[in-house]
Amino acid sequence: MARSVYVTGIGRGDGRQAVELGVMELLTRHVDRVGLFRPLVHPPTDHVVELLRGRYRLDLTPEAMYGLSYDEAAAIQAERGQDELVGQLVDRFRAVERACEAVLVLGTDFASTNIPDELALNARLANEFGASVLPVIGGHRESADTVVNEVRNAHRSYSDLGCSILAMIANRVAPSDKQAITRRLTNKPDVPCYVIPDDPALSAPTVTQVAEATHAEVVLGDPAGLARDVRRFVFGGAMLPKFLDALSDGCLVITPGDRADLLIGALAAHAAGAPPIAGVLLTLGETPGPNVMKLADRLAPGTPVLAVQEGSYPTAMDLSTLEGRLTAASPRKAETALGLFELHVDTAELTDRIELSRSERVTPMMFEHELLERARGAELREIVLPEGTEERVLRAAEVLLRRNVCHLTLLGTEDAVRRKVAELGLNLSFDAADTGAESNGARARARIIDPVTSPLRDRFAEVYAELRKHKGMSVELALDVVSDVSYFGTLMVQEGLADGMVSGAVHSTAATIRPAFEIIKTSPDAKIVSSVFFMCLADKVLVYGDCAVNPDPDDEQLADIAIQSAETASRFGVSPRVAMLSYSTGTSGSGADVDKVRKATELVRGQRPDIAVEGPIQYDAAVDASVAATKLPGSAVAGQASVLIFPDLNTGNNTYKAVQRSAGAIAVGPVLQGLRKPVNDLSRGALVQDIVNTVAITAIQAQQAAAQQTAAQQAAQQKESAQ
Known part of the structure; x- marks a missing residue:
């Protein structure tokens, strides 16, 4: 049976999506096949499901991740009762569970639904799914007393309904109240209670969301500019000097479209970095002439300029309740949310409570x-x-x-x-x-x-x-x-x-x-400085050395590279089984190049008998068990090598690039080893x-x-x- 976590709440506005993202990050960090299930959804799609499915490359069809629409659920419950509704949702959940090692369940959103007593429904679904419940309580604009009482009441409610509670999370609390709330929730209730402060960057809408809310036309701007956060609104009506004083980092300037001076002034300030703005929204259905717009584009390339038909007041009303949300189109918000979750939630403790053990496969x-x-x-x-x-x-x-x-x-x-x-x-x-x-x-x-x-x-x-x-x-x-x-x-x-x-x-x-x-x-315990790449393949991580520094190491240097690479692999969670690569395996070949690898292998065995090493060995015999059984039967390394040492830079550099491009591997590195203090190089094509x-x-x-x-x-x- 998969381990399942059911994230739910008690109402709207709790910022639960950030917690759902954090829990998914935690699950995918430890297991390979993670599932996602939203029992009830507002069609056609759910922006959180799409975010998680895309970000974590979940191997499930969108249809499999959804249970029923709210309308379908309401009809089933009204006509045939809740038992029938729950039964259908359990069947759909089990299909996901069978295909996965762990499943994240996203509870109902308490938004415009016609399902009575959603809290009780969430509790029942969690129990039927066999999932631990992680309730999230919103603290936005609430006092410390209110937050503490809501957390305790929610714990009592879910406990009384028979739920196994994983932890409690108070989210979006005032930063000034965090310590007091944390202290008051210690040991009451008797599960871990985590308190996450509110971060304006998460509730700030993006320029794209502003455009959608106001039905604006995008006059200028690129996708990166449209993804900027809007941290406040500045309405332009004053003369330019006074207007410039009102600008602040991340603000969206809203001004009538005939105020070309304010448009150019705002973009010039942005180009100078004093301050960087999110963009400009022109009202009244007007835009400056082509010459002004051309200048605007040159002043701040990529910075969004939007235009709406309405005046400033109705536009302000449209934006007054707009809040940002986590979507697949806002990856920067996702990074902010994960940073908050990981800073304020004891992820090690939460992992233990979920009883997650690390998968043998390392993706x-x-x-x-x-x-x-x-x-x-x-x-x-x-x-x-x-x-x-x-x-x-x-x-x-x-x-x-x-x-x-x-x-x-x-x-x-x-x-x-x-x-x-x-x-x-x-x-x-x-x-x-x-x-x-x-x-x-x-x-x-x-x-x-x-x-x-x-x-x-x-x-x-x-x-x-x-x-x-x-x-x-x-x-x-x-x-x-x-x-x-x-x-x-x-x-x-x-x-x-x-x-x-x-x-x-x-x-x-x-x-x-x-x-x-x-x-x-160079470090005292290293003869030379060398490098490794961590080659992240579909189902494992291999270590390649040396692919970036030493053109033609001799046998002693090659042995040193192997020892350093084995130690680096071990430090980063890769159990080292070292293959000293050559164009021949075992005793099948001879010549200066093969002899160098053979001598280096013997040096490694003599200096570090604790390291499993094989060489000379060909690449296929090093990584393919069936080839190894023929070419080098009985070897502890052949067929399962995790650290591959190339005889020279020409071979190593070309091989890592070939595997990276042809096999779709992620190459992390080069990571330098052998220096007294860490300095690392990037590829000039680094993403x-x-x-x-x-x-x-x-x-x-x-x-x-x-x-x-x-x-x-x-x-x-x-x-x-x-x-």
Whole structure:
């Protein structure tokens, strides 16, 4: 029987969709086949079901995820009674349950329905499904007393109806009331109670939703601009200087269509990043002439300009009750919701209560979820991103901050970074730059540092000159060197002002790793710096090394790469079974290339007898059990290798790209190994999700480096005490 969670509530406006998204994230993090079921739906489709189905690539048809429409349910209940209604819904649920390891059930929405006593119906359905209930109680604009009482009443109601309650969640509470509500709910009721504060970014409508609500025509704008959050409305009627003072981050300007001065003024302010607006809505059915609109498009490309026939007052009435919602078209809101859920809900405790055990199969999605979860850790790490004005880096930064993965330092001039953020319409705010690594806050934050004007530049020049004095480096020359973003970021890591660095979206691999070689240097327990890719295939994750750094390693270097790669695999949850690849298997071939692999294999066995290793071995014999049974029977590695070591860079780089493109694998990396502190390179073709994954890996490496340093210090202290 699948493990099922039934998310329900007691009324409207509880923001339950954010919780449903968080629970789905939790389920897909641990098991492969997750199902989704909405017993009652408002046709034709449900925006939350569509969001979850698309985001998590659920292997179910849309029809299978729905039970009945509310009208159908009301008719069945009226004509044949509730038992018949429940029976039909149970049958449809069981079909989903049989195909899945876990199922998320979305309870009724209490919106415009003709079903009497929805709370009791939800409770009965949960019991018939054998699902644990997770009630969500809305706290928007409610006092702390009201929220506490509603949580306790809801717990009593569902308990009295025989439900097995997983936990209680008070959602959208006033941030100032969170601690008091949490304290008052401790141990009363006798299940975990989580309190999630309200976040205006979730209730803010997107520009697209504004256009739909007002039946507006999109005059200018691209999809990214239309996905921007509208955080407030500014009605333009004053003269331009006064109007500019009223603008704020994320506002939607609403102004009569004949006010070309306000349109151009608002877009010029946005282009300067002071402040970045969501867009402009022109009223009265008018738009400025073609020359003005052409200028508007050039000033702020992609920024939405909408037009409606109505005046400002009726438009304001249409927008007065508009709230944002989670849909497949609002992925940034989904990231915000997940960040809130993971920050305020004890996901480890909730996982235990659902009795989720990790699937033996590791899918790409599960691997990526695990990266983000581990990266948060007990203490957020500081990661420096030298390419602070690159679009993909900024989009990744927004995801990382919304998911609360780590603190970020973006390098570049402040004006350029803010202008790019405004141009992209991103919701990124920055703390004031400082010279210390502020890494202890519960919420992830970002800052901007300009290497050319930073007070750290003089300090870094002295450090670099000392490190490279054997090469004739002076402080004067070093001042120029350390103003380069790659060198500046590397020195931040070396000096403990950042925990790791990720670069390479626009810089070459050499530009990224050369400063690391010069400044951070190789770890004492590694002979060389090498790299691995995590290759996320449909049903497993393989580790490929070395595909990015060493052109033609000798046998000792190849052995070192294998040992490092096995350790990296183990640190990231991949049980290492190492295949030393060659064009022949076992003793079937000879020659310098095969002999190198054979010697390297023996070195690994001698240095690390705890590592399962086989070589030389061909790729097919390494990963295919049927081929292995013929070519290398009895091997503990053949047919089930998880770490594949290539004999040279030519073979490794081409193979990883071939598998990535031809098999549709997700390649995470390259992840550098063997450095004293974590610095990682990106492919110049990296996607936003690739950057997010690499930053998460870097944060995890930083955690591990800190743990190793702490353990070494403790060992030294114990040794000193013993003496």
